Amino acid sequence: MGPRDAGGARRRSDAAAGGTPCAACDIRGLSFCAVLSPAELEQLRAITSDMRVEAHRTIVSETDPADHLFNVTGGAVKLYKLLMDGRRQITGFLFPGDFLGVALNDRYVYSAEAITPVSLCRYERTQLEGLLDAFPALEKRLLGITANDLVAAQDQMVLLGRKTAQERVASFLLNLSRRAEDRGHGPDPLHLPMTRADIADYLGLTVETVSRTFSRLRKSGVIVLDGNEWVRLADRAALEELSEGE
Amino acid sequence: MGPRDAGGARRRSDAAAGGTPCAACDIRGLSFCAVLSPAELEQLRAITSDMRVEAHRTIVSETDPADHLFNVTGGAVKLYKLLMDGRRQITGFLFPGDFLGVALNDRYVYSAEAITPVSLCRYERTQLEGLLDAFPALEKRLLGITANDLVAAQDQMVLLGRKTAQERVASFLLNLSRRAEDRGHGPDPLHLPMTRADIADYLGLTVETVSRTFSRLRKSGVIVLDGNEWVRLADRAALEELSEGE
DNA sequence: CGGGACTTTGAGCAAATTCAACCATTGTGG
DNA sequence: CCACAATGGTTGAATTTGCTCAAAGTCCCG
Numbered sequence: 001m002g003p004r005d006a007g008g009a010r011r012r013s014d015a016a017a018g019g020t021p022c023a024a025c026d027i028r029g030l031s032f033c034a035v036l037s038p039a040e041l042e043q044l045r046a047i048t049s050d051m052r053v054e055a056h057r058t059i060v061s062e063t064d065p066a067d068h069l070f071n072v073t074g075g076a077v078k079l080y081k082l083l084m085d086g087r088r089q090i091t092g093f094l095f096p097g098d099f100l101g102v103a104l105n106d107r108y109v110y111s112a113e114a115i116t117p118v119s120l121c122r123y124e125r126t127q128l129e130g131l132l133d134a135f136p137a138l139e140k141r142l143l144g145i146t147a148n149d150l151v152a153a154q155d156q157m158v159l160l161g162r163k164t165a166q167e168r169v170a171s172f173l174l175n176l177s178r179r180a181e182d183r184g185h186g187p188d189p190l191h192l193p194m195t196r197a198d199i200a201d202y203l204g205l206t207v208e209t210v211s212r213t214f215s216r217l218r219k220s221g222v223i224v225l226d227g228n229e230w231v232r233l234a235d236r237a238a239l240e241e242l243s244e245g246e
Numbered sequence: 247m248g249p250r251d252a253g254g255a256r257r258r259s260d261a262a263a264g265g266t267p268c269a270a271c272d273i274r275g276l277s278f279c280a281v282l283s284p285a286e287l288e289q290l291r292a293i294t295s296d297m298r299v300e301a302h303r304t305i306v307s308e309t310d311p312a313d314h315l316f317n318v319t320g321g322a323v324k325l326y327k328l329l330m331d332g333r334r335q336i337t338g339f340l341f342p343g344d345f346l347g348v349a350l351n352d353r354y355v356y357s358a359e360a361i362t363p364v365s366l367c368r369y370e371r372t373q374l375e376g377l378l379d380a381f382p383a384l385e386k387r388l389l390g391i392t393a394n395d396l397v398a399a400q401d402q403m404v405l406l407g408r409k410t411a412q413e414r415v416a417s418f419l420l421n422l423s424r425r426a427e428d429r430g431h432g433p434d435p436l437h438l439p440m441t442r443a444d445i446a447d448y449l450g451l452t453v454e455t456v457s458r459t460f461s462r463l464r465k466s467g468v469i470v471l472d473g474n475e476w477v478r479l480a481d482r483a484a485l486e487e488l489s490e491g492e
Numbered sequence: 493c494g495g496g497a498c499t500t501t502g503a504g505c506a507a508a509t510t511c512a513a514c515c516a517t518t519g520t521g522g
Numbered sequence: 523c524c525a526c527a528a529t530g531g532t533t534g535a536a537t538t539t540g541c542t543c544a545a546a547g548t549c550c551c552g
Contacts, residue, residue: 081404083490089404102393109397136382143389146396147348151355153399154348158327158335160406161450165540196499204407209540211500228499228549244329411508442531452509457532474517474531 021045030097030182031071032145035137044131044138049122059100059112059120066103068122072096075118076193079110080201090202092152093194095179099145101125115193160204163244168203169213170242173223177233190231217242267291276343276428277317278391281383289380293373297366305346305358305366312349314368318342321364322439325356326447336448338398339440341425345391347371361439406450409490414449415459416488419469423479436477463488 022041028034033044051070053059059070062081077094091110094100100120102109132139159168177187185191192199200210217223222239224232233239268287274280279290297316299305305316308327323340337356340346346366348355378385405414423433431437438445446456463469468485470478479485 081400083404083408085490087408087490089407091400091403102396104394104397110400133382136379136385139382139385139389143385143392146389146392148350150348150392150396150399151350153396153403154327154337154355157337157399157402157406158329160403161335161447162329162333195497201407206541207499208501208542212540215500244331244333441529453531454510454533455508458508461532 025073027073027097027183031073032099032138032141033071035141036135040135040138043134044123047123047127047131051120051122053114053118053120055114055116055118057114059114059118060108060110062109062111063107066101066106066108067125069101069125069128070099070123071121072098072100073119073121076115077112077118078115078194078198078202079112081110088201089204090198091156092149093176093202096183099142102146102149115198165203165205165209165213166216166242167244168205169199169210169217170222170239171244172199172203173231173233174236174239174243177236187236188232189226190233192229192231196228271319273319273343273429278345278384278387279317281387282381286381286384290369290377290384293369293377295368297368299360299364299366301360301362301364303360305360305364306354308355308357309353312347312352312354313371315347315371315374316345316369317367318344318346319365319367322361323358323364324361324440324444324448325358327356334447335450336444337402338395339422339444339448342429345388348392348395361444411449411451411455411459412462412488413490414451415445415456415463416468416485417490418445418449419477419479420482420485420489423482433482434478435472436479438475438477442474 022028022033022045023038025031033041036044053075055075059077060066060068072094074096077098077100078090079092079094079100080088080090082088093115094112100112103125106125132142159171163171173190176192177190180190181187194202196210196214197207199205200207203210205213214223214225217239218225220238222233222235222242224234226232268274268279268291269284271277279287282290299321301321305323306312306314318340320342323344323346324336325338325340325346326334326336328334339361340358346358349371352371378388405417409417419436422438423436426436427433440448442456442460443453445451446453449456451459460469460471464471466484468479468481468488470480472478
C-alpha cells in the first residue's frame with residue numbers, strides 16, 4: 001500500500017487559494033523547515049503537496065518503496081512494526097511538527113497509521129533530497145532531528161528493557177505531557193488520542209496491564225481520568241518518582 | 247569522567263612514524279570517513295588523534311560534555327544507560343568502523359566502555375563540525391549512519407517489547423554474525439567479547455535467563471559453544487526461525 | 493436508544509526473575 | 523608449582539510480575 005491509498009494529495013502551488021501557506025503554519029517552529037529563510041521556504045513549498053488522511057488509514061507501509069517523505073501538520077500518527085505472527089511494537093507516536101519517512105535501502109522501515117484525522121505536507125523523496133543539497137541548513141536540521149529520534153529510541157530501549165509496568169506508564173504520561181507542552185498545550189488535561197491497545201504495544205505490555213496500571217494510578221490519586229482520552233496529571237512529582245528518572 | 251581518564255591520545259600528525267595512516271586503515275570502508283577523497287582525508291587526519299583504551303575503561307560518560315567524537319578502529323565497545331537504582335540497559339555494541347558520540351545539548355546521552363582493548367580515532371567536536379560544513383558528503387554520510395542507528399534501535403525496540411527470551415538470543419546471535427561478516431570475518435566461529443551479563447543487559451533479560459537460553463540452544467544443537475567467548479551457529483536456519491524474523 | 497468498539501476487572505497461569513548454590517577459568521602470591 | 527581467591531558462568535527451586543482467558547462494564551456515535 002502506498003500513500004495514495006490514504007487520501008488525496010494536491011500540489012501546494014495549485015491550492016494557493018485554499019491551502020495553508022507556510023507563513024501561517026503554527027507548528028513551523030517545531031518542524032524541519034524551521035531553519036529555512038522565506039525565500040528558501042518558497043522553494044520548499046513549490047515541491048510540497050497538502051495531504052489529509054482519515055483516522056485509521058495507513059499512511060505508509062513497512063517495506064513499501066519510500067517515494068515520499070512527510071511532515072505532520074495536524075493530528076496524531078502511530079508508527080509500528082509487526083512480527084510475522086502478528087505481534088506488534090509501536091515505535092513512536094507523531095504529532096504536529098514531527099517528520100515521517102525514515103527509510104533504509106529506499107524502503108520504509110515501519111508502517112504509519114493515522115490515529116486521528118491527520119494533515120501532512122508531502123514531498124517526493126528525490127525532490128526533497130535535491131533541496132537538501134541546495135540548503136545545507138536543512139540537511140543539518142534533518143541530522144539533528146534524526147539524532148533526536150535516536151536518543152528517544154534509546155530512552156525507549158531503557159523503558160522496554162528495564163522498567164516495570166508502572167514505571168513505563170508513568171514515563172509515557174510524562175513524555176506525552178512534555179511533548180504537549182512543546183506544542184503550546186497546557187499540560188493540565190493531557191490528550192491521549194491512542195487506544196489502550198496502542199499504548200500497550202508502545203510500552204511492551206498487554207492492554208490489561210495498561211488498564212490495571214491506569215486504575216492503580218487513579219486510585220492512588222496520581223492521575224485523574226476524564227473519559228478514556230483525557231488524563232490530568234494530578235501529582236506530577238509522584239509520577240516523576242514512579243518513572244525512575246531515565 | 248572524560249576520555250582523558252581512559253588512556254592517552256596523541257595527535258595523528260605527531261605520530262606519523264608510528265601511527266596507522268588512513269590509507270592503511272582496513273576498516274575505512276565501513277567508517278564515516280569512507281566518503282572522503284584522499285585530499286579530504288588528509289584534512290580529517292590533521293584533526294585526528296589516535297587513542298588506545300584498555301579493556302573495562304570508560305571512554306565517555308553519560309551527561310559529560312560531548313567534547314570529542316570517535317571512530318572505533320579496533321576492539322569492542324558497549325554503550326549503556328543506567329537507571330537511578332543501578333538497573334542498566336545496554337543500548338548497543340560497537341565494533342571497528344562504528345561511530346561513537348551521539349549527543350544532545352552538547353552532552354553524551356550514554357556511557358561507553360571498552361569491552362576489549364580498544365583503539366579509536368578521536369576528533370574535537372568543534373573541529374569535526376567545521377569539517378562537516380566544508381565537506382557536505384561527510385555530513386550526508388553522518389546522516390546516513392544516524393538513520394541506520396535509528397533503524398537498528400527500532401528493531402531493538404521490537405525485540406525488547408515483543409520477543410521471548412529465546413527469540414531475543416537468536417536475533418542477537420544472528421545480528422552479531424551479520425556484523426562480523428560485514429567486517430570480513432567468516433561467520434563460522436562467532437566471537438562474543440562481551441560477558442553474559444552484558445548480553446542480558448542488552449536483551450532486557452537476566453544473566454540466568456541468558457545462560458539457560460544458551461544452554462537450551464546448545465542442547466538442541468542449534469549452536470555449539472567453544473568456551474565462553476566463541477559460538478558456532480551450527481543451524482542458522484533454525485536460528486532464523488527462532489528469531490521470528492523481524 | 494442501541495450496538496459495536498474499547499476498557500476494566502477477575503482468576504488462573506506461565507515466562508522470566510530472584511535467590512542460592514555450585515562449577516570453571518584465570519591470575520596471583522606463598 | 524600449587525593453593526586459592528576472584529570473576530564469570532551454569533543450574534535448581536521458589537517466587538513474582540505480567541500474561542491469558544473470560545466476563546462485565548463504558549463510552550461514543552449514529
